[in-house]
Amino acid sequence: MTDVVVIGAGQAGLSASYFLRRRNVDHVVxxxxxAAGGAWLHRWPSLRMRTVHGIHELPGMPFERPAPDEPANLAIPSYFQRYEQLFDLPVIRPVNVTQVVNDGSLLKVETSDGVWTTRGLINATGTWRRPFWPYYPGQETFRGRQLHTADYQGPEEFAGKRVVVVGGGASATQQLMELAPFASETRWVTRHEPVWREGPFTEDYGRRVVGMVDERVRKGLMPRSVVSVTGLAxxxxxxxxxxxxxxxxxxxFERITPSGVEWASGERFDADVILWATGFRHDLDHLAPLHLRSAGGGIQVDGTRVVSDPRIHLVGYGPSASTIGANRAGRSAVRELVSYLDGVLMTAK
Incomplete structure (x- = not known):
């Protein structure tokens, strides 16, 4: 039994734990x-700090920028680990949450390591465990290799290959630029024309971006991808x-053939590899027993609070799905959730 369970120890989860600790709230993460590191543990090994954008320090501990050539999947997890140790955060791992169910006024969090009963829940599971694979006609006939960006290990494996990169996000462009010098030929395909953004990511611009995403989740719609709002740098x-x-x-392209891809115009490209840089979906299946999804397909939230169940807050979802947004979301989620739980106790008395 604990007052609050936090699911996930990435940027949003650690931020929430930090603010729970400051309020002396009994909780577990x-x-x-x-190991520590959240989604950064799963970044491709060849991603270096010089090409990583949008890193924001966790609350209460400065982030000293590592050397430009240091692998991101080592540098940032190391920072997370030091953070957990400095503030003695109650992180338990590895624990896989299978489902969350109602237990009267409480919630039962069922896991691979037993059951926690809690008054409140902060979900910070992110997206890394749910890579999205779209389907195109003929996909199953392709004789080459298909992989998702989640499986990308570095450019050397594409040496001499003809590669199609699918997707309009930052991972697609970064991995394409990295593998192109090794491949014999490449094609970059996206559903929408890319929008390039020049200039710094200012605080005012950030507020506008957050506002556009926030508008959708308040209506219970699925959050838009970051690149659809911000554009490419x-x-x-x-x-x-x-x-x-x-x-x-x-x-x-319109279809996939055994030897490559084909457009509606009849143009073809013979390929050895299709790299699906098609993003991820929010990892929320464990919340399915609570029936939180709206008719719009998403979960309706106000800030971080689930509108249909104020015991539950989603951080790292919708407008808080960024490193800066995650910190703010952790702080506001804790403030609002603790206020709500205190109010419930006062009413019960």
Whole structure:
């Protein structure tokens, strides 16, 4: 039995735990990973700190930028580990949460390591465990290799290959630029024309972005992808790749053939590999027994609070799905949830 269970120990989960600790709230953080680091543990090994954007320090502990050539999947998890130790956060791992169910006025969190009963829940599971694979006609006939960005290990494995990269996000462009010098030929395809954004990501721009995402989740709609709101960063690296023809976007193909892909016009591209950089979906299946989803397909939230069940807050979801947003969400979720739980206790007395 504990007052609050936090599910997930990424940026949002650790931020929530920090603010719960400051309020002396009895809680536990259940994390599915074997080690500290959240989703950063699963970034591709060749991703270096010099190309990582949007890192924001956790509350109460500065983030000293590592060397540019240090792997991101080592540098940032190391920072997370030091953070957990510094504030003595109650993280238990590896624990896989299977489902959350109602138990009267309480919630039962069923896991691979037993059952926790709690008054409140902060869900911070992110997306890394749910890579999204779209389907296109003929996909099962392709004789080459298909992989998702979640399985990408580095550019060397594409040496001499003809590669199709599918997707319009940052992972797609980063991995394409990285593997293009090794591949014999590449094609970049997206459903929508990419929108390039030049200039700094200012606080005012950030508020506008958050506002657009917030509007959808307040209606119970599925959150939009980050790139659909922010666009792609236009910098020296991407300009050079555009000039070299690497970031030469093609419209989405119509079908997949045994030897490659084919467009509606009849144009074909023979490929050895299709790399699906098609993003992730929020990891929320364990909340299914609570029936939180609305008719719009998403979960209706006000800030971080689930509208249909104020015992539950979602951080790292919708407008808080960024490193800066995750910190703010952790703080506001704790403030609102603790206030609600205190009110319930006062009413009961």
């Amino acid at each position: 259940l994390d599915a990973n074997d 236009l910098n020296d690296q991407t300009r050079a790749a555009i000039a070299a023809g690497v970031l030469d976007r093609k419209p989405m």
